[in-house]
Amino acid sequence: MTNNTSSGTTAIALAPKADRHFDRKGLVQMALLGLLLLVPIAAYFMGHIYYVNLASRMTIIAMAAVGLNLAIGYGGMVSFGHAAYFGLGGYVAGISAYHAFDYSLFMSWPISVPGSDSLLVVWLVAALLCALLALAIGAISLRTTGVYFIMITLAFAQMIYYFANSWPTYGGEDGLPIYIRNTLPLVDSSNSLTYFLICFTGLVLAMAITSRLMKSRFGAALTMARLNDVRLATAGISPYPIRLVAFVISAAITGLAGALYADLNGFVSPTSLSWHFSGELMVIVILGGVGRLYGPLAGAVLFVMMETLLGGITQYWQLFLGLVLLGVVLFAKHGVMGWLAGREHNE
């Protein structure tokens, strides 16, 4: 290893490092990710396509929550408007497919923008547009804190919701169907298992990026912005730009999940922009464990399972969701992951 520190300085004791491979936390995390990967593969080969798509849904919701967790859990920014990015990502997929389907133009002036049925193009545009939207919303919202921040992010998301509701070109409140799933080169994205694996890769990448980010200098600054922003400013780093960039990255991840979701369902509607969905994402993050890497995954698995199993028994399944949430908030402060895998330390 080369380092350019001056010679003669004594080596500094590094942070004590836990053996990460065989502890309880590592096992729980590997089991969770492993099950999410293996169960749909097994289901596919047993012919249960329904369960493959259900797993895709879990995976995508988890990815959206990974994005929100970056804002809420790591950045301390309680956004109640992340449906805006999820929905925008979905509409990018929908609108792009709509124009690709009938060879029309999204806009013709000043530049002509056609649709595209390429997933790569859709993802790129979705991530960029969500980042831009979050830059604008975040730049204004992050001037406030606490309840005001929650309310202002909600207000912006509602504006976009009503906008989509009243735009007849793209279906208005009826939503917009995607007749043929957008495509990738080399692989058949219309195959349910292939599509699940695409979503799974997206989730793992989103988690890997979050993890790496939080260990970097940027992550150190963001952590300090959450814990004590006066200390961060006193140390010479303005909290505002740090928070804003984290908010933008968070929105881009959630937006990508939204694009995947629209292509999974072959449909996008204003429902994906509604405050209900913002709330569901928050519930998932809290259920799983705020500010924990695997929290959103655990939360999403639990949420979708409850929705599917209990929703099949009674349409009032959210009553039980409420009870579980109450239990978690009262008795397992660090969420399901905290309960299964033990407390996490900040080092």
Added chain:
Amino acid sequence: MSDVVLSLQKLHKRFGALQATNDVSLDLQQGEIHALIGPNGAGKSTLIGQIAGNIRPDEGRVYLADTEITGMNIAQRARLGLGRSFQVSSLAEPLSVMRNVMMGVQALQSHSFRFWKPVARDQQLLEPAYEALERMQLSHRAWTPVSELSHGERRQVEVACALALKPRALLLDEPMAGLGPEGSAKLTELLEALKLEVPILLIEHDMEAVFRLADRISVLVSGSVIAHGDSQAIRQDPRVREAYLGDSDA
């Protein structure tokens, strides 16, 4: 003039009818400890706020070395070399001492939009932070969470955080507050050694420490500096005795 590291020029700050800072000018010179004392409600906190950057003065200017910093925010002032500690410790408690001190080093080296390289083994960050801790005799606690430290150790961490900025001037707001006699004596000793490298503007209630440490003392009463001089002069100044030290001992 080149010896002046920090200078306040004719600062005024008014909150409604209350004149919290009234025409305050003072400076801090290389190699000294300049103590600022005053009874409760004298406007010390408002004045510190104007130096540190969280309060804008209505009138007047603040200079750090030759740079005017009146319009700068807290972070900009810190990067220019103004280190400060707080009256009530302001640290990120769940994090280790090292992680708290490292922030200042990070701010000095570059912007914080570095997304990839992990900080936990970044010698460029660790070494200067470790040095700052050694100066405050705390390197053995580097990886202890702040929440497990004693009150006195936290006060030392605060100063170490400020030192990590390689400051040109230190602004210490009641560093002895809440310390027992032993802790107070230890910190006094550390500050005495420190002042040769970094001049210190010391706001302090502990008079014993002030008279021992300060080269110069300014006394703030009702927003104005009513007296200024070395400890001998301040002890004997009748206005100070009246306003601050209490008339009863006279």
